[in-house]
Amino acid sequence: MKVLVTGGSGFIASHCLKTLLARNHTVVTTVRSAEKGEKILAAYPESSKGQLSYVVVPDIAQEHAFDQAIISEPPFDAILHTASPFHFNFQDPKELLDPAINGTKGILCAIKEKAPSVKRVVITSSFAAIVNPDGHPDVYSEDSWNTVTYEEGIEDRGKTYRASKALAERAAWSFMEEEKPGFSLATICPPYVFGPPIHVPESQKALNTSNAYFAMLMHGGWKEKLPPTGTWLWVDVRDIALAHVRAMEVPEAAGKRFFTTAGHFDMKEVAEIAQKRFPEYADKLPTELTSDKPSALYGCDNSRSKEILGLEYLPLESSVVDTIKFLQSHQI
Structure with a gap:
């Protein structure tokens, strides 16, 4: 299949590219600049010539941002829309809300109008x-x-990110119901996403939000006390990439959300794995490791992702060890 992946330099998107290429799909990815595009091509030397290329979309929040990107010869069969901001350093809440919502609506409109060959769209939700x-x-x-x-997302910065993801996904399903396009939709909803990046970050500050926790641990940031877990659910990025690709490939995934999680965890478990597998970090952790996981914790049902997408989730230890090894090898 010929596939467009939006935001190819992102943490999840970069693994989607790797998985797609390994499964012999032809891939085009959107990037904000040609410089980023060239870095992406260099990161996948295993791809055959012509199997991977890029197109520049400077600002996904702009109206008609994807109009040109989705036109291709030969045409696209499927689109993975992963491009959406994920950080907490915004000045104005609209910096998160508008690109997520407008980018999602914009690409769906563009596909319907200009890319009738597309049969499946997969969107990264959360x-x-x-x-x-x-x-x-x-x-x-x-x-x-x-x-x-939306109003709560503007007024309460603690809710801004959650609003950006919820409203973007709702906008996608509303579009499908109202516009009845010629393609089907699937959405992927992961919690904390751990695992080694594809692209080497320029610095510790450039790490994606979840992996910054591991760098903090390695540099002594957990010495006084463990950081709060926050969301007691996690998944490995490699499983999320496979979920996107399988949601594109499997006919039964049409019209479905997928809650993709490996299950519960807490930062105490992460610290214990680091302590056991990397003794050199023992003195960078508190003497006594305590859990902040509540005794009565909500459950999670990931059965749909296993039954329809065939996912078999990686264990937490694999994810923690592989991530720390990556950060070590690149001295981050």
Whole structure:
């Protein structure tokens, strides 16, 4: 299949590229600049000539941003839309909200109008679109939705990221219902995403949000006390990449959300794995490791991802060890 991946330099997207190439798909990815595009091509020397290319989309929040990117010869069969900001360093909440919502609506409109060959679109959503911190259910599943509004996302910075993901995914499903395009949609909803990056970050500051925790541990940032776990669910990035690709390939994935999580964890477990597998970090951890996981914790149902996408989730130890080894090897 010929596939467009948006935001190819991102943590999840870069693994999607690797998985797609390994499964012999032809891939085009969007990047914000030609410089980023060339770095991506250099990161996948195993791809055959012509199997991987890029197209520049400077600002995904702009109207008609993807209009040219989705036109291709031969035409695209599927599109993985992963491009959305994920950081907490914004000045204005709209910096997160608008690119996520407008980018999602914009690419779906463009596909319907200009790329009739596309049969499947897969969008990266998040557990943030599922979780309801004001009142957890007994078990989270694909039927669970975060009810945050745009106004709440503007007024409460603690809700801004969750609003960006929930409202973007809702916009996608509303588009499908109202516009009835010629393609089907699947969405992927991961919680914390751990695992080694594909691209070597220029510095510790350039690490994606979740992997910054590992760098903190390695540099003594956990010495006084462990950081709060926050969301007690996790998944490895390599499983998430496979989930995207399988959601594109499998006919039964059409019209479905996928809650993709390997299960519960806490930072105490991460610290214990680091302590056991990397004794050199023992003195960078508290003498006594304590868990912040509540005794009564919500459950999670990931059965749909196993049954339809065939996922077999990596264990936490593999993810932690591989990530720390990556950071060590690149002296981050």
